[in-house]
Amino acid sequence: MNSFSQGCYLGVLGGMGPMAGAAFALRLAALTPADVDQQHIPTLLRNDPRIPDRSSAYMAGGENPLPHMVEGVRFLERAGAQLIAIPCNTAHLWYDQITAATRLPVLHIIEAVIDDLRRLGLPKGRIGLMGTAATLKLGLYQRHLEAQGYECLVPDEDEVERYCMGSIRAVKGNQLEQAYSPAAECIARLKARGADAVVLGCTELPLAVPHALRPGLGITLTDSIDALARAAIDRYLADAPHARIAA
Template identity: 40%
Template sequence: MLGVIGGMGPAATADFFAKLIEETPATRDEDHIPTLIVSDPRVPGRPAAILENGPSPLPALLAIRDKLIAAGATLLAMPCNTAHYWYEDLARDCPVPFVSIVEASCDAVAEIAAPGSAIGLVATRATLAAGMFGRQLQMRGFAVTLPSEDELAGAILPSIRAVKEGKAEPAGVLLAPAVQALLDRGAVAVILACTETPIALDAIGSPIRARCVDSNRALARACVTRWMGRASDRADQSVALRSA
């Protein structure tokens, strides 16, 4: 089964689950990926840990990871950009493959941007401070275009809050100029490394959306690709369950 470390927040986990189903080439229920989701919002806050030296969520994340593996997960994913600050610690010594949202997003970027080009990044303050998207892009030979403090505080963060309050359309109106500014400064594509931001741009039908990568959808797609490559494993499990 695909094991999902979720709950950070729950809406991002639900968004990932819906996209996983959309991205699976299924014509019948049985074609879908058996999935095990732990959505536990009691994991200590990631922004506080990164920005304010708060308690680390790592022990709780490791406990969820191990619970998923004990319950039969053979592939793992964690639909939370900020929590990937602890990805190395979670993937190290992990007995099953763990798909990274950062690598999945950069793979998706590589499909629409040539090596050497600049990639914009839209994310929360904590994800930007954590730096893993920037590092991964640079490792792959991309330049990174970051939002200014004004764009972050005046447009990106308020638009994220607006989506959380159910105001997707005003959020899109706020966000679109900040994304456009990254493109104007030379970015050829933009990673929306925050679950709320694709919802905002979709709500206003923004044409710049086509130059953006939705990190949660990129993760869903990467999970489907990894799962499809393990068909024999799935067949084994199917037999096991049917005879249970």
């Protein structure tokens, strides 16, 4: 069964990191156009932090996370999921292998971000990228954005380490207050280079830059957690147009 309809579950492969998985579930609920509990999306969250680090696997020969991610997707499949969302950008370096290992459709976070850029009124333009060292070095976002006619602005290696990874590590260490400053500095630098928008292309980064502080940064931001949540909501409403029930 490849439809995502009323009575079926959205399966969320979380834990990469665990706070990002929990934040995705929160934002999914916050963005769903619901009036009562029963109008929300039935969701199964597997928030398993034991999955080996994705950046270390690619950049430093660390343990391959793919078998763990496939096991997680199959767990969700057995539990009744009919659609999979993975709130981790770097995990999408293995997207093709994951989709090949399951019968379920898997949302693509970068495609969701591109849809969000269009929703924000940016069908083209110069897009600043933030993310893990692996995501940026291996061109995960660049390939998809450039194929759609966008120009990508990428921080240099020192900026990635100091600002992107500094902020990401702070979130993973539950130090949210320390995470904002390096992320905001990177956003400011990309804005100064002419970016029309900045992609928060690691699911820790939306936690580093709270929604309430974003207007003060003076540039459009697309949030990969929210973009993926919107993609799941759109898919659910498209496949189950009568899922909303009266209060």
